[in-house]
Amino acid sequence: MSMTSTIDPVAEDAAPINTEHLIAARRERILSWVMPIVAISLAIVAWEWAVWFYEIPHYLIPAPSLIAETLVKDGPSLMVSAWFTVKLTFMSLALAIIGGVLLGALFALSRPVEMSLFPFAVILQVTPVVAIAPLILIYVDSTFAALLICAWIVAFFPILSGTVMGLRSADHNLRDLFTLYRATPWQRLRYLLAPSALPYFMSALKVAGGLSLIGAVVAEFVAGAAGQNTGLASRIIESSFRSEIPRMFAALVLVSALGIVIFLMTSWLSRRVLGHWHESEIRRDT
Numbered sequence: 475m476s477m478t479s480t481i482d483p484v485a486e487d488a489a490p491i492n493t494e495h496l497i498a499a500r501r502e503r504i505l506s507w508v509m510p511i512v513a514i515s516l517a518i519v520a521w522e523w524a525v526w527f528y529e530i531p532h533y534l535i536p537a538p539s540l541i542a543e544t545l546v547k548d549g550p551s552l553m554v555s556a557w558f559t560v561k562l563t564f565m566s567l568a569l570a571i572i573g574g575v576l577l578g579a580l581f582a583l584s585r586p587v588e589m590s591l592f593p594f595a596v597i598l599q600v601t602p603v604v605a606i607a608p609l610i611l612i613y614v615d616s617t618f619a620a621l622l623i624c625a626w627i628v629a630f631f632p633i634l635s636g637t638v639m640g641l642r643s644a645d646h647n648l649r650d651l652f653t654l655y656r657a658t659p660w661q662r663l664r665y666l667l668a669p670s671a672l673p674y675f676m677s678a679l680k681v682a683g684g685l686s687l688i689g690a691v692v693a694e695f696v697a698g699a700a701g702q703n704t705g706l707a708s709r710i711i712e713s714s715f716r717s718e719i720p721r722m723f724a725a726l727v728l729v730s731a732l733g734i735v736i737f738l739m740t741s742w743l744s745r746r747v748l749g750h751w752h753e754s755e756i757r758r759d760t
Contacts, residue, residue, distance in 0.1 A: 536720040541727060544720040552709060556728050559690055559705035562618070563732070566625035567686040571679070573626075574633025581634075582641035582667075599631035603689060607696040621693045621705075628689030629682040636678025640671025676744040683736040691729060706732075 518538045524530070525537040532540055545552065577595075581588035607624050614620040644666050652662050694707035706725045713722035 533717060533719050536723055540720050541723045544724040545727065548721055548724065552706070552725060552728060555704060555706045555709045555725070556732065559687075559694075559707070559729070560732065562621055562625055562690040562694075562705060563687045563736070566622055566690060567629055567683060569622070569626045570629035570633050570682055570686065574630055574678075574682075575637050575675070578634050578637025579641065581638045588638070595631060595634055598627050603628055603692055604696055607693050611697055617697060621690065621697060624693030624696070625686050625689035628692075629686035632678040632681040632685065633675070636674040637671060640674030641667050643674065644670035673748060676740075676747060680737065680740045680744065683740045684733060687729070687733050687736060 522538050603624050610620045610623050691707045694705050706729050709725040710722050
């Protein structure tokens with residue numbers, strides 16, 4: 475008995491289609507890195523050319539080459555200050571995550587507690603940290619602790635708001651289903667509320683990451699802290715008083731670089747947490 479093989483046209487077309495999708499996805503990933511690098515490089519070249527062509531004094535706008543030279547020359551002292559800002563930023567962000575998640579879970583579980591305490595969170599959010607910082611510096615002995623509190627205040631509310639919104643966004647039909655099957659509070663939290671809150675929390679984390687850096691820098695500006703063991707904001711203030719504009723730009727570059735690193739870290743974490751199941755992070759081929 476002879477056997478004849480049949481060719482499935484769907485299977486035959488699947489391979490080239492999948493190959494095209496893989497190539498397109500790889501091209502998109504490469505462009506997502508190449509295009510920003512090219513755009514930033516062109517902007518730096520244009521900046522360098524404009525300073526040279528118009529002969530702009532370095533005490534007004536320094537050239538990127540002079541800023542890079544300053545970064546190399548003053549690198550050790552600037553890196554010490556950068557490490558201070560890094561510690562302040564990430565410690566405030568960690569405290570904001572812990573406090574925001576715990577308090578948000580409490581708000582979501584108890585309506586009376588939310589009605590009682592949420593106005594205080596709103597007051598902290600809408601009151602400028604510039605106005606609160608002098609009082610905190612008076613009442614708190616440690617300057618670092620005072621700066622930490624100021625940065626925490628700025629980063630806290632997005633985490634709290636995102637957590638509460640996420641915990642309450644769980645589908646009511648699924649809530650009824652968990653009740654029908656007599657799920658324990660831990661099972662309800664793990665399998666229903668936490669997955670529902672994760673997209674909101676990750677979005678809030680991206681916002682809070684940048685705000686924690688802004689809060690740290692603004693708090694240090696208000697405090698007017700000076701000395702060797704201080705952050706990049708102090709180096710900026712110090713350089714402006716001494717009219718060392720290239721050094722001030724170098725400190726600003728480090729602040730911006732830190733902000734970019736925080737954004738990339740939170741974006742990577744969001745893709746790792748949500749990329750396999752949530753629509754906001756799933757990559758589409760078409």
